[in-house]
Amino acid sequence: MTTSNKELLAEIQRQQALLQARLNEEQHNLNMLAKRLWAQQESEKAKLSRELHDGVGQLLTGLTRRLQTLSSTQPELYDLAQLAEMALSDVRQLSRLMSPTILDDLGLVPAIKWLCRSLFEHESCKYECEFDCPLPIPQDISILIFRIVQEALVNIIKHADASQAKIMLSCHHQTIRLDIIDNGVGFEHKGIEKGIGLNSMKDRAQAFNADLIIYSKIDKGSRVTLTVQI
Numbered sequence: 001m002t003t004s005n006k007e008l009l010a011e012i013q014r015q016q017a018l019l020q021a022r023l024n025e026e027q028h029n030l031n032m033l034a035k036r037l038w039a040q041q042e043s044e045k046a047k048l049s050r051e052l053h054d055g056v057g058q059l060l061t062g063l064t065r066r067l068q069t070l071s072s073t074q075p076e077l078y079d080l081a082q083l084a085e086m087a088l089s090d091v092r093q094l095s096r097l098m099s100p101t102i103l104d105d106l107g108l109v110p111a112i113k114w115l116c117r118s119l120f121e122h123e124s125c126k127y128e129c130e131f132d133c134p135l136p137i138p139q140d141i142s143i144l145i146f147r148i149v150q151e152a153l154v155n156i157i158k159h160a161d162a163s164q165a166k167i168m169l170s171c172h173h174q175t176i177r178l179d180i181i182d183n184g185v186g187f188e189h190k191g192i193e194k195g196i197g198l199n200s201m202k203d204r205a206q207a208f209n210a211d212l213i214i215y216s217k218i219d220k221g222s223r224v225t226l227t228v229q230i
Contacts, residue, residue: 133171160184
């Protein structure tokens, strides 16, 4: 190879390296922007959650107590008191799901356990949890995992017609792995991803440079696997 060819090859390689570095920087900037957007979304959810709890929740609490008191002498108000109590329960549940304070107070594992109890409480689908995660998990990663679990479980309840679901979380060598498995009807990826929140899950994972694999087959159930570095 002549000297001029070597110089040309070296220049091409240098330009490629510069281009790759620029692409890496742009990807990093996009991921940081996505993280900030997700953080802002979580902040807005927390604000709305407080408004539901402190505003609507308190109004329904007062209404429920008033109707319960009146129903002791006016039995025809008993059904209204029950409806008000059910509405209050739903508002409280929605407030917790939008911004689960248990995640801040007790950590990720108790929050996932609470989420499972809340979502499957009135469902025929049985669930099982396995946790092997002794490592401390950063708050932003905890929120990522919690939201992935939440979205996946809601999909199972709404769409899978499953009788069993399993949630597994493990941490080894600074790597966290989450698996959510069900034995439901499954689905084909084409034509369904946009409608059931899978894109949202993928976008969240991408913002954290996490690997998200969603596998499903008709009548063979589904499996969601998230792998993220701490």
